[in-house]
Amino acid sequence: MQQPKSPLYTEYHPRWYRPRVSVYWWLGQSQYLKFILRELSSVFVAIAVVMTLLQLRALRGGPEAYARFQHQLQTPLVITVSVISLFFVVFHTITWFNLTPRAMTVRLRGKRIPEWLIAAPNYAAWVVVSGAVSWLVLRWH
Amino acid sequence: MADTIILEIARYSPERDAEPGFQRFEVPVHKEWVILDALNHVKDKIDGSLTYRWSCRMGICGSCGIMVNGEPKLSCATFLSSYAHNGNVVRVEPLRYFPIVRDLVTELSDFLGKLKKVKPWLIPKEELSLSDGEFLQTPEQLEDYKQFSMCINCTLCYAACPVVGLDPKFVGPAAIALAQRYNKDSRDRGTQERTAILAHPDGIWGCTFVGECTRVCPKHVDPAGAIQQYKIKAALDWVKGLLMPWGDKKREEDRNAAA
Amino acid sequence: MRESNEAPLWLLFSAGGVVAAFLIPVHLFLFGLAFPLGWLGAPSYEHLLALVRLPLVRIYLFVLCSLPLFHWAHRFRYTLYDGLKVKHLNEVIFVLCYGGATVGTVLAAYMLWSIK
Numbered sequence: 371m372q373q374p375k376s377p378l379y380t381e382y383h384p385r386w387y388r389p390r391v392s393v394y395w396w397l398g399q400s401q402y403l404k405f406i407l408r409e410l411s412s413v414f415v416a417i418a419v420v421m422t423l424l425q426l427r428a429l430r431g432g433p434e435a436y437a438r439f440q441h442q443l444q445t446p447l448v449i450t451v452s453v454i455s456l457f458f459v460v461f462h463t464i465t466w467f468n469l470t471p472r473a474m475t476v477r478l479r480g481k482r483i484p485e486w487l488i489a490a491p492n493y494a495a496w497v498v499v500s501g502a503v504s505w506l507v508l509r510w511h
Numbered sequence: 512m513a514d515t516i517i518l519e520i521a522r523y524s525p526e527r528d529a530e531p532g533f534q535r536f537e538v539p540v541h542k543e544w545v546i547l548d549a550l551n552h553v554k555d556k557i558d559g560s561l562t563y564r565w566s567c568r569m570g571i572c573g574s575c576g577i578m579v580n581g582e583p584k585l586s587c588a589t590f591l592s593s594y595a596h597n598g599n600v601v602r603v604e605p606l607r608y609f610p611i612v613r614d615l616v617t618e619l620s621d622f623l624g625k626l627k628k629v630k631p632w633l634i635p636k637e638e639l640s641l642s643d644g645e646f647l648q649t650p651e652q653l654e655d656y657k658q659f660s661m662c663i664n665c666t667l668c669y670a671a672c673p674v675v676g677l678d679p680k681f682v683g684p685a686a687i688a689l690a691q692r693y694n695k696d697s698r699d700r701g702t703q704e705r706t707a708i709l710a711h712p713d714g715i716w717g718c719t720f721v722g723e724c725t726r727v728c729p730k731h732v733d734p735a736g737a738i739q740q741y742k743i744k745a746a747l748d749w750v751k752g753l754l755m756p757w758g759d760k761k762r763e764e765d766r767n768a769a770a
Numbered sequence: 771m772r773e774s775n776e777a778p779l780w781l782l783f784s785a786g787g788v789v790a791a792f793l794i795p796v797h798l799f800l801f802g803l804a805f806p807l808g809w810l811g812a813p814s815y816e817h818l819l820a821l822v823r824l825p826l827v828r829i830y831l832f833v834l835c836s837l838p839l840f841h842w843a844h845r846f847r848y849t850l851y852d853g854l855k856v857k858h859l860n861e862v863i864f865v866l867c868y869g870g871a872t873v874g875t876v877l878a879a880y881m882l883w884s885i886k
Contacts, residue, residue: 402723419874426878429818443801499792500792674852749778
């Protein structure tokens, strides 16, 4: 089959235009930006885990090492990182609980349970669990 | 509400243009008009070469998908008056993430190929004849898949999904939702077959739950929900396969049906 | 090969997401802000050490450190694919993400096992 001479035509049809997706696609729409921020919250979850690992290491190192670690936690840079991280990990929690109902359809007596009714127990459990952890850390003897 | 509105419509003619451009048309605003009426007015009275798809004009055929001010919409289901403020310009473009054939017409063969790949039809346990009688299905069994059966293949969800744009091999929201529609149909035994195709980085695992597909769907199919449910099922099936490598009776049935 | 890998990776991502959603905020709030800034009285070194020595707490901390790292690994991998369109580097990204999560998990296991 002869190659078509015109650059406007391919073998069987006029040339279709294929738009390229820019690497900045996620800036084009607020929903896309919110999605990327939601995904990036996982980075701050990882940062929180790293902080916990460092805390464990300091704990193993003895009272002086732990005291030094406490001081490092108080520097403005680390506090800033902690504040930003806290915002993003709470953002993760809220988006996670709000999305969970979409992944599961629960039927009670033939009717579908509304989404907020599946999300609400998660929030309640979050409060309870946070309280339990706080109590253990602060009050348990 | 203004008397007229300006539509900025994407034009592309492969014989003439290297890439799409825009052309402005002034269109009267009537209270009951939708974008499709405006497009028909342009084609009738101003420029007969304007090319676009439409058919039923009532939101059931799925032909008239376009981008209106960057949002995927059905042109027959989008009122002109919602955009008619003084001095407003409405941008009308073909659906995103598809090749453009001409003006507002997109090339759908890739989508149709992906749809066919997921086998969107009933795969019964065995071939039955008419004399065997009907399948019986309770209202609860119908509810299990009914929402996903509302899909009109309008591909608005493909225009909304960034993964479709970034990964040409991604099967896409509607195809997966339709596969799930048949998986959950009590008459169907083809889940194994479909999952073998879809439990793949280009299938369900490529989805990152952006959720835009569900937001733009004109028939409230909730493809994002369908995909997440499918992920859970596929993951649990994987665990079952790990714990019971010799297989269980149901999977055996499905596999025999696929053979 | 990758198709059979995705299901367990997604399960790890989900489990990690649940653990992170319920537990990370309170830990970060207490140890990252409330105690360093003096909003609440920080527990003493001895108190924390006594807590960490308990077998249940060791397991709890292992889960707290390990699963959310795999949640990050999976999510970040896909964010790099989609956000930066770097799918052609997918082997490198795969190793960096899940490898990083594995390193963190091993470190957590070692530290929690060997605390006296």
